[in-house]
Amino acid sequence: MKLIDGKKIAETIRQEIAGEVKRITGAGGKVPHLAAILVGDDPASETYVNNKAKACKEVGFDSSTYRFPADVQQEELLEAVDFINRDPEIDGLIVQLPLPSHIDNQKVIQQILPEKDVDGFHPVNVGRMTIGLPSYVSATPHGIMELIMRSGIQTRGRHCVVLGRSNIVGKPMSLLMARNEEPGNATVTVCHSKTQNLKEITSAADILIVAIGQPEFVTADMVKEGAVVIDVGIHRVPSAKTKSGFRLIGDVRFDEVAQKASRITPVPGGVGPMTIVSLLLNTLKASKKEIY
Secondary structure (H helix, E strand, C coil): CEECCHHHHHHHHHHHHHHHHHHHHHCCCCCCEEEEEEECCCHHHHHHHHHHHHHHHHHCCEEEEEEECCCCCHHHHHHHHHHHHHCCCCCEEEECCCCCCCCCHHHHHHHCCHHHCCCCCCHHHHHHHHCCCCCCCCHHHHHHHHHHHHCCCCCCCCEEEEECCCCCCHHHHHHHHHCCCCCCCCEEEEECCCCCCHHHHHCCCCEEEECCCCCCCECHHHCCCCCEEEECCCEEEECCCCCCCEEEECCECHHHHCCCCCEECCCCCCCHHHHHHHHHHHHHHHHCCCCC
């Protein structure tokens, strides 16, 4: 078994981005700028947005955060998106999800200009990705593809099972793995909560990508000997062995599955570190007008 070190790969990509920013600005070009909209005071969302701002600073980006109270009206939020859309200094915009229940997530996402949608959630970007046109791909699938490519994992002709069908991870992941590119060219099966004979399907996978959202759902008897296992899940559970009183686990029962897998991502330190760095890559592309 060999660990797929997302933390190390993410650091390498950050260094590459920082070097590119230095070259751009050294030639008189514009500093990439990422804006984030944050609604309410959810601690997890606050931490995530702060981490994005920190990551921007580390690679030489500018960043802005637009904060709104939890009771903000939808129209005010849409106006804020329009304001950022019109600002030529801002290259990329993300809206931290989830939004409060009185806000229509999709309406806000669709208000973002596709060329500034570095989260890759706008229907135009999703559609372009689906038919193979250049697009912004959402951060987690984008990060997984980077992990696969930079780890030298062969995907051509292999059977890939994606466990989960969410719009953010499962669906785009299945499309990316099946596309006629490298990495890609896999034969893809998508499984979900209604799939019958699940164990038979997952245990036939050469590459198993798990985004089911259930702690330690995948056990050793669900995994083929020598498979590559990508664990997208992250869950905080109580632990008497840590100072914080909790520990992080994934959707895969790591200790037992690692004994059968040829390659596996740890939690934490696998897919997680790639999420923000993928957002940075998309913002760099936006600043260079590589997609639109």
